[in-house]
Amino acid sequence: MRYCARCLYPENAKPYIIFDDAGVCSGCRVAEAYELVDWDARGKALAKLLAEYKEKARAGGAHYDCLIPVSGGKDSHFQVHLVKNVYGLNPLLVTYNHLFNAPLGVRNLENLFVKMNCDLLRFSSNLETVRKISRYMLKKCGDLTWHYHAGILSLPIQVAAKFRIPLVIWAENNFSNLVGTFNPDDMVEFSRKHRKDFGLRGIEADELINEQSGLTHQDIAPFLYPPDEEIEAVGVRGIHLSNFVRWNEPEQALAMHKMYDFQPAKAGRDRTFNRYAKLDDLHANGAHDYLKYLKFGYGRATDDASTLIRLGLLTREEGIALVARYDHIRPKDLDVWLHFVGMSEDEFVASVDAQRDPSIWDRDADGRWRAVDSVVNHASDTGIEEARPPLRRNGGFEFPEGHYDINDAGALLEFYKGYKYL
Numbered sequence: 001m002r003y004c005a006r007c008l009y010p011e012n013a014k015p016y017i018i019f020d021d022a023g024v025c026s027g028c029r030v031a032e033a034y035e036l037v038d039w040d041a042r043g044k045a046l047a048k049l050l051a052e053y054k055e056k057a058r059a060g061g062a063h064y065d066c067l068i069p070v071s072g073g074k075d076s077h078f079q080v081h082l083v084k085n086v087y088g089l090n091p092l093l094v095t096y097n098h099l100f101n102a103p104l105g106v107r108n109l110e111n112l113f114v115k116m117n118c119d120l121l122r123f124s125s126n127l128e129t130v131r132k133i134s135r136y137m138l139k140k141c142g143d144l145t146w147h148y149h150a151g152i153l154s155l156p157i158q159v160a161a162k163f164r165i166p167l168v169i170w171a172e173n174n175f176s177n178l179v180g181t182f183n184p185d186d187m188v189e190f191s192r193k194h195r196k197d198f199g200l201r202g203i204e205a206d207e208l209i210n211e212q213s214g215l216t217h218q219d220i221a222p223f224l225y226p227p228d229e230e231i232e233a234v235g236v237r238g239i240h241l242s243n244f245v246r247w248n249e250p251e252q253a254l255a256m257h258k259m260y261d262f263q264p265a266k267a268g269r270d271r272t273f274n275r276y277a278k279l280d281d282l283h284a285n286g287a288h289d290y291l292k293y294l295k296f297g298y299g300r301a302t303d304d305a306s307t308l309i310r311l312g313l314l315t316r317e318e319g320i321a322l323v324a325r326y327d328h329i330r331p332k333d334l335d336v337w338l339h340f341v342g343m344s345e346d347e348f349v350a351s352v353d354a355q356r357d358p359s360i361w362d363r364d365a366d367g368r369w370r371a372v373d374s375v376v377n378h379a380s381d382t383g384i385e386e387a388r389p390p391l392r393r394n395g396g397f398e399f400p401e402g403h404y405d406i407n408d409a410g411a412l413l414e415f416y417k418g419y420k421y422l
């Protein structure tokens with residue numbers, strides 16, 4: 001396997017990645033391009049755009065100036081901070097309750113609701129539908145949180161159309177930024193197509209209706225994109241704040257902690273050193289991400305370390321040490337998911353057998369899978385020194401100690417047995 005000479009991504013990174021002649025990946029090149037953006041000009045463009053929508057909404061007698069899809073995490077806090085408290089709009093917050101809530105996520109969502117003083121619409125899918133989708137999509141494409149992505153990328157658009165709110169404000173275009181699908185000059189906006197390609201793995205909800213899944217027309221309402229005529233009648237448009245504000249995850253998370261008491265996780269997460277991202281979904285950094293490792297041989301520590309390497313906050317060598325420590329770890333929250341859907345661990349692991357990348361995984365005579373490559377084997381490939389970005393950390397980056405152990409499996413299982421899904 002070929003690995004980027006700058007960050008830690010393999011050539012099989014999803015959705016797709018390309019390498020240039022210097023051995024540097026498209027994600028790194030796009031991150032470099034973002035460093036050259038005139039952020040002052042972009043900030044002014046954002047101020048103008050928000051002022052126009054606010055004026056239009058109020059002139060037309062609308063109750064809300066815009067809609068912000070939220071999970072309650074660091075990005076949600078930052079989006080609402082900027083839109084409401086800096087630019088003075090009245091947003092409607094919309095959250096899709098995927099049911100895989102970690103206690104820390106519930107706490108942070110409540111914190112957002114209380115501290116920001118906004119109206120919040122929370123839609124919860126029913127238990128049986130989530131069970132069916134999660135089981136079925138694990139087997140179909142190795143994704144047990146498909147409903148989460150489909151819900152948060154569809155439901156807010158349905159609400160925008162029904163409530164007649166034309167402006168939807170997203171955070172980062174993160175599905176494509178990691179691997180560098182769009183340049184900053186593209187000013188890419190949210191669309192039905194990007195949502196399907198990057199968020200829904202190319203699968204629309206009605207394709208899930210069949211005998212094997214047990215899903216019916218009645219189960220898929222939150223995952224449908226409104227018809228074109230409804231979108232056009234309201235003029236629904238979705239912008240990404242990362243096109244207007246220089247995106248720096250750790251810096252923003254720390255600021256949201258200090259300003260609004262957004263809480264990070266305790267040290268000791270199973271599969272990443274990152275304590276401030278993906279805290280709301282129990283499985284996002286756990287079983288869901290473990291599947292990525294079982295299929296492609298890399299996991300969240302690769303994503304998180306690569307982001308910090310591009311920001312100049314981590315060296316490639318430090319990143320490799322983190323990958324060696326985290327990417328292969330079996331997460332404890334897997335027990336919770338197996339309990340929820342009623343599946344054995346053998347069935348879970350076997351369900352991705354056919355999706356394992358043969359250039360990473362080899363099966364021995366006894367049927368055991370073995371990873372034959374990793375970025376750990378590529379610490380001194382050619383081109384690394386030439387591709388090295390400047391370090392920008394001033395005396396290191398310290399995040400405060402968190403109070404919540406997101407991976408305490410015993411507590412999580414108790415939490416779930418009590419059916420505390422809201």
Ligand SMILES: [Zn+2]
Nearest residue numbers: 004007025028
């Ligand atoms: Zn790279």
